[in-house]
Amino acid sequence: MATTTADAGPGSRTAFVRGAIGIVAFVVALEVAVRGGVINTATLPYPVSVLGRSVTLLGEIAFLEAVWATVAAWFVGMTIAGLIGVGLGSLIGLFPRLERLLQGPIELLRPLPAVALAPLLLVLFSRGLLSRSLAVAFAAVWPILFNTIYGMRSVDPVATETARSFGEGRWAVLRRVSLPWTAPFAFTGVRVASAIAIIVTVSVEVLLPDGTGLGGFVVATGSGGGDLATIYAAMVVAGILGVLLDVGLRWIERTVFPWREGLAT
Amino acid sequence: MTVNTAVAAGRVGLRRTVEWALPVVALVAAWEALARARGSIFLPPPSEVLQRVWEGYLAGSGDEGHALFTQHLIPSLGRMFAGYWLAVVLGVAGGVLFGLSRTAREYVQPLLDFGRAVPPPMLLGIFLIVFGVEDLPKILLIAFGSVWPILFNTMDGVAGVSQVKLDAGAIHGSRGFDRIRRVIIPGASPSMFAGFRISLSIALILMVITEFVAAKNGLGYTLLRSTRSFDYVEMWAALSVVAVLGVVLNAVLVVVERRLLAWHARDGARV
Numbered sequence: 001m002a003t004t005t006a007d008a009g010p011g012s013r014t015a016f017v018r019g020a021i022g023i024v025a026f027v028v029a030l031e032v033a034v035r036g037g038v039i040n041t042a043t044l045p046y047p048v049s050v051l052g053r054s055v056t057l058l059g060e061i062a063f064l065e066a067v068w069a070t071v072a073a074w075f076v077g078m079t080i081a082g083l084i085g086v087g088l089g090s091l092i093g094l095f096p097r098l099e100r101l102l103q104g105p106i107e108l109l110r111p112l113p114a115v116a117l118a119p120l121l122l123v124l125f126s127r128g129l130l131s132r133s134l135a136v137a138f139a140a141v142w143p144i145l146f147n148t149i150y151g152m153r154s155v156d157p158v159a160t161e162t163a164r165s166f167g168e169g170r171w172a173v174l175r176r177v178s179l180p181w182t183a184p185f186a187f188t189g190v191r192v193a194s195a196i197a198i199i200v201t202v203s204v205e206v207l208l209p210d211g212t213g214l215g216g217f218v219v220a221t222g223s224g225g226g227d228l229a230t231i232y233a234a235m236v237v238a239g240i241l242g243v244l245l246d247v248g249l250r251w252i253e254r255t256v257f258p259w260r261e262g263l264a265t
Numbered sequence: 266m267t268v269n270t271a272v273a274a275g276r277v278g279l280r281r282t283v284e285w286a287l288p289v290v291a292l293v294a295a296w297e298a299l300a301r302a303r304g305s306i307f308l309p310p311p312s313e314v315l316q317r318v319w320e321g322y323l324a325g326s327g328d329e330g331h332a333l334f335t336q337h338l339i340p341s342l343g344r345m346f347a348g349y350w351l352a353v354v355l356g357v358a359g360g361v362l363f364g365l366s367r368t369a370r371e372y373v374q375p376l377l378d379f380g381r382a383v384p385p386p387m388l389l390g391i392f393l394i395v396f397g398v399e400d401l402p403k404i405l406l407i408a409f410g411s412v413w414p415i416l417f418n419t420m421d422g423v424a425g426v427s428q429v430k431l432d433a434g435a436i437h438g439s440r441g442f443d444r445i446r447r448v449i450i451p452g453a454s455p456s457m458f459a460g461f462r463i464s465l466s467i468a469l470i471l472m473v474i475t476e477f478v479a480a481k482n483g484l485g486y487t488l489l490r491s492t493r494s495f496d497y498v499e500m501w502a503a504l505s506v507v508a509v510l511g512v513v514l515n516a517v518l519v520v521v522e523r524r525l526l527a528w529h530a531r532d533g534a535r536v
Contacts, residue, residue: 022372111511113470202384242382
């Protein structure tokens with residue numbers, strides 16, 4: 001594709017400026033539509049007041065606690081998913097026989113919607129952080145697991161054989177050759193899983209009547225009078241939180257694994 | 266294919282199936298034994314669950330015949346497919362549009378990133394207020410949640426169609442809509458299908474979630490109702506049906522993909 005220097009890449013300044021223009025244009029168009037009566041205010045409050053509300057929300061302790069509860073459940077769930085995904089993925093990569101053994105159960109478990117498990121988890125582990133985090137972990141473990149297996153499989157046999165011929169044992173080869181090679185693959189899995197995990201976290205909060213987290217905050221606001229602007233504002237914050245997590249993880253990926261650039265995602 | 270290789274392929278297929286199924290059967294058997302020995306009401310034996318699935322969703326006995334199937338499974342699937350189709354249409358249309366024009370893509374990219382990051386269930390309350398409590402808000406929420414992977418994958422696929430293919434198409438005189446239909450969509454289709462599959466699983470999840478709130482029927486409704494009435498056999502039955510649905514729908518899509526993209530596997534070249 002012929003590119004001019006002005007739009008050299010996705011991270012270029014033009015792209016940034018255009019993206020900003022896109023956001024502003026979108027908000028202005030919505031504002032005009034609401035003020036002009038095209039969209040009923042019972043459907044969508046003035047977008048500008050929604051944005052204002054999302055700023056004032058950040059000053060409210062109850063809301064910050066909700067954000068914190070969401071991030072905590074997300075983090076615990078991601079930690080569980082990361083440990084299981086990388087651990088099991090490495091084992092499967094090391095012992096192909098294990099893969100044949102686990103293939104059936106994995107294929108049956110994977111399509112189970114984590115959020116559909118919420119009622120079950122509530123029954124088994126009662127309300128609280130653990131139930132929510134386990135649902136999150138269940139949804140988040142798959143990309144990490146599959147990326148780890150993929151990474152382990154793509155380890156250059158010449159590299160492992162070379163290490164072997166230098167007299168390294170099986171675990172030393174794993175620790176010093178296979179795992180370092182697999183790490184960026186696993187991290188890509190973590191990044192993909194993180195986006196899924198934050199969505200599942202809020203979903204579970206909406207569905208489990210805990211009243212915790214951003215999801216619980218929205219439900220409580222909705223049932224207590226239904227202030228639409230506040231609900232939309234919380235939604236905006238949740239969306240921005242998701243984008244920030246993604247940007248942060250991409251930055252870590254680029255910084256920690258610079259050689260990863262150009263490999264398939 | 267000669268008879269011998271066909272037989273050999275059949276044997277490999279059989280061995281694969283056995284290797285696949287054996288651990289599953291072993292796990293279910295272990296669960297059965299454990300459930301019978303311990304007897305927790307939360308974890309009923311799989312045989313009881315299977316029987317409930319058979320009676321409720323498949324066989325139908327007496328006046329309850331096919332009750333769960335017609336009253337819950339069919340409406341669920343109807344809403345899911347309505348939402349999914351909407352997502353496919355919108356996702357492909359938007360994906361082609363933004364994939365073709367880098368400038369357009371740059372204008373909308375942050376908005377799309379944001380839209381994708383909004384957890385769909387947060388919108389459930391708003392959709393119920395705005396679109397009423399019938400099927401419409403459920404269908405629209407399923408569409409909203411599952412449109413993103415299709416949109417992003419179509420966009421990536423379209424933007425990645427090689428110049429060689431575009432030039433070859435141009436030589437054969439395809440331009441405008443014809444070019445999109447005969448060069449760009451086929452070139453982007455492997456990436457698009459990856460998006461279709463991810464979206465299908467999201468649609469299934471949202472189908473269940475939307476039926477948790479303000480619903481009169483559906484698998485999600487059955488799931489929540491059975492938990493609230495402490496009927497855990499029913500809950501596991503509904504969960505099993507959701508799981509099997511996920512496996513079956515994914516398998517169907519894989520078959521469709523193999524049929525439609527058979528040329529791609531032979532092609533070998535990167536799109």
